[in-house]
Amino acid sequence: MCGILGGWTQSKLPREAIDDALGRLRHRGPDDAGFHQSGPTFLAMRRLSIIDLKGGHQPIFNEDGSVAVVLNGEIYNYVELMRELSARGHVFRTASDTEVLAHLYEERGQEMVRELRGMFAFAIWDGRKQQLFVARDRFGKKPLYYTRTKEGGLIFASELKALKPLAAAAGQSWRIRDQAIYDYLSLSVVPQPETVYEGVRMLAPASWLTFDGDRLREQCYWRLEYLPKTTLSYADVLDQTRSLVSEAVRLRLRSDVPLGVFLSGGVDSSVVAFEAARHVGETLHTFTVSMGHEEFEEAPLAQRTAKKLRVKNTILPLPVSPVEDLQFLVRHYDQPFADSSAIPSYAVSRVARQHLKVVLNGDGGDELFAGYRRYLAANRFEHFSRVPPAAFRLAARGLAALAKRRRSRIGFLARFVRGMGAEQGARFLIWTTDLLLEPEKRRFWKRSPMRPTEQLIEDCQPRSFPMLETQLALDLKFILGSTLLVKMDMASMASSLEARSPLLDHILAEFTATLPSHFLLRNGRTKAVLRDAYHGRVPDEVIHGKKRGFEIPLVSWLKNELRPVLLDTVGNNDARVRGYLDGNVINDLLAGETLSDRNWGCLVYALLVLELWLRDR
Template identity: 40%
Template sequence: MCGITGFVNLQNGFDRAEASQTLDRMCRVITHRGPDDQGVLVTDQVALGMRRLSIIDLAGGHQPIFNEDGTVAVIFNGEIYNYREIKRELEARGHRFRTNSDTETIVHAYEEYGFDCVDHFRGMFAFAIWDERARRLFIARDRVGKKPLYYTLTPQRSLIFGSELKALLEHPEVEREIDYAALDAYLTFGYVPDPLCIFRRVRKLPPGHRLIFANGEIKIEQYWDFDYCPIEGRSEEEWIEELRACLEDAVRVRLIADVPLGAFLSGGVDSSTVVGLMARAGVRPVKTFSIGFNEDSYNELKYARLAAKRFETDHHEFIVTPSICQIVDDLAWHFDEPFADSSAIPTYMVSKMARDYVTVVLSGDGGDELFAGYTRYAVDSRRAVFERLPRPLRRGVMQPVSRFLPHGFWGRNYLYNIALDSLDRYIDNVSVFTALAKEKLYSDDLKARLRQAGADATALFRERAAKMCADDSINRLLYLDSKTYLPGDILVKVDRMSMAVSLEARAPLLDHRLIELVGRIPPELKLKDGKLKYIFKRAVEGIVPPEILHRPKQGFGVPIDEWINAQLREQIRDTLMSSRARQRGYISLSYVQTLLEEHENGRRDHSTRLWALFMLEKWARLFVDGEGDRARASFERFAPVASSG
């Protein structure tokens, strides 16, 4: 696990000494992703750098890694779990390996298969290959989006890329002009979905895509996608047997490591399944890590303890209290872009605790998007009945009435939601600030900027939805979440918070072979008679304790609603109502005042909205006002001196 960064200018080139200094800054600012080593390659036109967290081939995995004659170089962030099989195939074809690392497999696979080398890799990855003979940079990101990749093509024709946005910002050609379409998307969904970035000229390479940079031009291609093509005629038991075997294999291949390994254990079905399969695979005892709260409604420790006892793990726990919110500036620094998922707090703390014992953890991420585990899928299924009402009634009567009703009127939001078509209804369901709320929240200036740019946060969702091949409602929603919420929120949260403490997190439930299998399972076996994750739970019967298997769904959240009204009350009010927030001109502070008063008085739970606004202001102070420069200096005190490569 590493962090990669670099830049290429094939037309104008650059001063080698200046390029080396710039690259060193770009590497050092992501030292947390790889504290063990730094490697660089600098020529007159190419600068590649990486920070390494040593996991496999501790002695021989120094990057960049080259092919036999030194004309192809790779820097790599991630893990290739089937690298040994690929290595044997390539050696049989005449390739000569110098190391036992999975990174070198990428170089030779590229030589053998070209851009299609990505089709052969099973794992999580973001890598960059410089091909000296072809004068070409090749970048690829894994199928699901576990590993991040930012890039920009500057007016000076430099392609600049990196695992984190902060690495790009160290390059003098990268500008910090806010992309208001991305800001709109953030306030709508609580995260900035790919390919958008909060800064206008920067983009994120989407999952399952590759980028080729040659002759000063960028070409982006998609090489993989979620495919929902259910197969009929197989029995439920046949699906269960194949699914269980695939789950066991997905966990087994992720146990490869030359360093200590453990697992996150929340007490839910997904993480309990992963830990149970680790124990079955012979990991004894599994080191497990759990987070709890003093607030009973959010505390899952009793279920985590039950699973830990069942699987005889070496179990560790940490209680999160409101005082932990003092780390909010650190969180904003690590996310680079505004990010509103408050479960980042326990994710950071459980990662920090785990890092004291292990270097690699397995997690249960992805199970809800893969097997239909969110309660909103059942809610959407129930509300679909209103689509039978004539559209003129819904659009011409119900929607205008809902808009006319005053803010806070009982049933206003529900009436608006059920009057929408299916896709709009789901977008409304997953929004932090709905279309109704944004009419009040946005300042006139922001509304004008968005109209001028033709920006619409829902356009990205509509674009994703247009690519769905599924003809049933459940698989359509699973596809949409797997292309938006999963890579934009869940995987960003886990990557940034684990990497903040130099911990590698692996997600076996997002193995692409498992995903392809689940895409063939009929949707009625995923959500059956209102039962979420039906086929998944059937497959893990006998592995996961029944008390966990049949418990109600509980999200991995924090009691932020209570904290905002108590320990965080003054901090959030002072931040959101400050003159600095007012001067930004994004939002109506009178509406924010209304949200604060309603939440403080207990009339409405606005915790998600207030936290989103709070994190936006925290981000702006770091990355717009320049406070991040001081934060960077603090983090860099611990960065080792760069090595040359």
């Protein structure tokens, strides 16, 4: 795992700017640094040593030095690829997964990405072709930002904070995109591949780009196909699921440094821990967070799971300082990012790093195996297609009045019914973030008109798909890709901790995409395939337990610990966010006097994060 940067500039950038940028990536790679210059191009990196601790210094080259590589991430099938490449005559100087990329590029060129199983963002300088080749993994677990310079060059980096001094040295000044703020108010994040700045983009997941000093070419190399559906029996699907999950976990246990598993009380992390224990045995070390809050406490259940699996379990009390951690994360994430679970994710990574360098988690299980309750709603959508939208809206208002808690069954039903009466883009937002929709933004927005966020969502949705597959595909793009993976990457790497997600293995994902809805949601249960595949292997209280997210008492914090900073910033008449939204509406939101059917805690938190971010600029 590393932080990388580089570029091709007509005028050589000052080494001081490059060193400044590298310094801003030190948290991603505190163990080593590297730099390579070849004519108008340069590659640089900070290294977190995981594989081949002594020999893995980057950049790494092919035999004659004409191909140079820097890698952020891990290539999990590097052992198998190294064996194949050696048989073809390639000579390896290291045991590093990074060197595999240099030789595989010689063999396959841009098609090399199809051979990789891993999480990665890497850059290759091809001295013979005089070309940069940059690629990102299929789900976008590892970030990569880029921009064109005024002279027509290209610069890139793992984080915006590192790209910024390179851009400044190239004569760029960045302006905030109003459209990014507009979308953020609905999604709580800036959706990829765009960023909050004009002219700055992320390389999209499952994409590569080439640059020859003039022409930039970007291409998608993979997409998840939901059709055709499998013809396997349900019993065979369960067997195949266990086989693929086991293989995915086995590959991600490759490490030359201490490794463990984050174990919660949920199905996903328990399945990962079960398979890791099968491969590693009783020496496996699992780690569980103790939230110190009864509503979110999973430690006792995780301890019982660890005992059944016969593995070591360490409880990590979570030291969270709401104000200090929030202020740090607002700066660290570089863009407005209002997933509040970033706070405990950062806290647990900080504590876990005292014990190990690499951790496996259960990320991706909900999106691939249909673990959210909204999938039940999506699967039943067609049954209600003839009901007038007005009837849904009327029913939703009645149910909302009865619901005591947003996450109660009645609260969920109210949101389900409200979404049923909306168009696809609005329905997605209601069933996920439930923040501001186009009708409110149109009334509250103080700047020039923007493209509705609902339109962005509808433009991205697959055509002629059943509603369940449509929801799954949109969740992969907006919830997993732009939110959850960004959250975990930035939170873990802030403490120089590498987080691996076996359930996001692309071969496993290709299999789950072929599963029909009556398998995924068998007998009206979310995540039925994964639960049934590990029934009798993982404790029943986990298999049959209710889903819990990795959360904080957000509403309580906003009314207590975060209240002073909220009122001093968002509540101030000079608040910068009031340059975007009507101040009277903001006052009503803070008082809880408007939009009572929305996710009040997340909406107010999003305004707080945005205000702090704008002030930090």
